[in-house]
Amino acid sequence: MALRLAVASAAASIFGSSAAAQASGKRIVRLSKVKVGASHKFQLANGASALLFRTKAGVFAYQTICTHRGGEVEYFAASKLMVCPVHNASFDPLASGKVVKGPDGSAAATIRSLPSVKVKVSGAWIVLS
Numbered sequence: 113m114a115l116r117l118a119v120a121s122a123a124a125s126i127f128g129s130s131a132a133a134q135a136s137g138k139r140i141v142r143l144s145k146v147k148v149g150a151s152h153k154f155q156l157a158n159g160a161s162a163l164l165f166r167t168k169a170g171v172f173a174y175q176t177i178c179t180h181r182g183g184e185v186e187y188f189a190a191s192k193l194m195v196c197p198v199h200n201a202s203f204d205p206l207a208s209g210k211v212v213k214g215p216d217g218s219a220a221a222t223i224r225s226l227p228s229v230k231v232k233v234s235g236a237w238i239v240l241s
């Protein structure tokens with residue numbers, strides 16, 4: 113019971129306060145370190161992992177905690193999808209983190225998109241915005 117409450121509390125703090133937990137303007141990585149077409153893993157102030165992408169269109173990022181049950185989502189460049197290893201849900205980072213496939217083959221509508229993290233280019237840096 114205590115473990116369940118601790119997990120629920122951690123998930124609520126990660127899913128529910130992403131904007132509040134981020135310090136606007138905080139430097140993530142030098143722009144020159146992330147080539148166009150590449151990604152960069154980083155950590156938010158609340159301890160949640162996030163993944164940043166740089167494309168010709170700009171930079172964008174998502175928390176990498178699966179919206180199903182909190183698995184750590186990984187990016188696979190070959191398929192251009194973010195996949196959770198726990199129940200194989202997949203998300204499209206090039207389409208606002210939308211669900212492509214739900215857990216264990218269920219419908220995409222059974223879970224939410226990956227939470228986005230607002231980032232921007234500021235001079236020579238990619239920063240939280």
Ligand code: FES
Nearest residue numbers: 178180181196199
């Ligand atoms: S925890 Fe990610 S698909 Fe179930």
